Amino acid sequence: MSILIYAENQNGKIAKSAKELASYAKAYADKTGQEVIAVGVEINQPEELYQYGVSKVLNVKNETLKTFNAFAHADLVTQAALQTGADLVLISDSNDAVYMGPILAAQLEAGYVSHVISLPEDTEQFTVKRKVFSNKGIAYTEILTDNKLLRIAKNSFGLYESPVNGSTENFVPEVDLSVYETYKVVNVEKATGKISLTDADIIVSGGRGLKGPENWGMVEELAEVLGAATACSKPVADLGWRPHTEHVGQTGKQIAPNLYIAIGISGAIQHLAGVNGSKNIVVINNDPEAPFFKAADYGVVGDAFEVVPQLIEKLKTFKNN
Ligand SMILES: Cc1cc2nc3c(=O)[nH]c(=O)nc-3n(C[C@H](O)[C@H](O)[C@H](O)COP(=O)(O)OP(=O)(O)OC[C@H]3O[C@@H](n4cnc5c(N)ncnc54)[C@H](O)[C@@H]3O)c2cc1C
Secondary structure, three states: OOOEEEEEOOOOOOOHHHHHHHHHHHHHHHHHHOOEEEEEOOOOHHHHHHHOOOEEEEEOOOOHHOOOOOOOHHHHHHHHHHHHOOEEEOOOHHHHHHHHHHHHHHHOOOOEEEEEEEOOOOOOOOEEEEEOOOOOOOEEEEEOOOEEEEOOOOOOOOOOOOOOOEEEEOOOOOOOHHHHHHHOOOOOOOOOOOOOOOOOOEEEEEEEHHHHHHHHHHHHHHHHHOOEEEOEEEEEEHHOOOHHEEOOOOOOOOOOOEEEEEEEEOHHHHHHHHHOOOOOEEEEEEOOOHHHHHHOOOOEOOOOHHHHHHHHHHHHHHHHH
């Protein structure tokens, strides 16, 4: 038996989430003695996955399959699982994988658990922790079927290098390409050339406390110094101060970076629902009673217009030294 991961890529470059799936799979494989195998389409540098414990990469070379289609990709993952004898399949929390998950679960006749944030507690009883209620609770869920499918929450496990000697094979699945006749992607326009919010390790976010779009320079500068992505609260996007692609929260993007810096954001429950998966939360707010401080790991009570420029200067000095 082996563990199979579905390794997504962007224009051939392996996604960070694929390396996280590999890290998770390898950590579990170290307990069970299983082999970790990856399947993906047109991966440019499959050897990058060997660094994270993948000993075999099944690389599909097919122009049509380069474009994601949930039915076609579910087919190819199912065939890879059957060929490799995988009883545990891992997918990420990407939009594509979320769409494909239920189809794959039906094909594999697998128990399917999403939003997973931990390894199974032991190898006898397959129980994993998953986020529920917009990250406000944790459910312990046991899978009872022989085949298991897990959707791992982004940034919940982390990246752990564990190099192995790997190999890559061309994999030629028998996929019914007529599913591509139902719809096709005509054009892809990237929302921004900057770091994507869902992949970012660090996010600097601004709220209505920043008063207006003209004050976003310091948010962007702080983000640049930290190599971070920028985000905002819902009203900020509604007011047109920032694009809606940056809006995080219950009705916006759900994020889980290692560090989330919230500037001039009150910490309403709808905002927290999208950000409380962050590993460390820093809140800068001039109101000591702001609800966000209750969810913060570190808090600065102060005027953002004084605190943020000083923080930028300190970070620049730190980096120069
Ligand atoms: C159905 C529904 C869904 C929603 N979904 C979302 C969502 O997905 N995401 C989201 O963000 N919101 C969402 N909201 C809105 C949410 O309830 C809050 O209204 C919103 O998050 C508040 O945004 P804010 O914190 O930027 O603004 P405010 O509530 O106006 O807070 C501004 C904060 O800035 C502080 N401040 C002011 N001046 C300064 C200064 N000079 N320096 C430092 N701090 C300062 C203030 O003390 C205050 O805490 C939703 C609401 C509903 C009803």
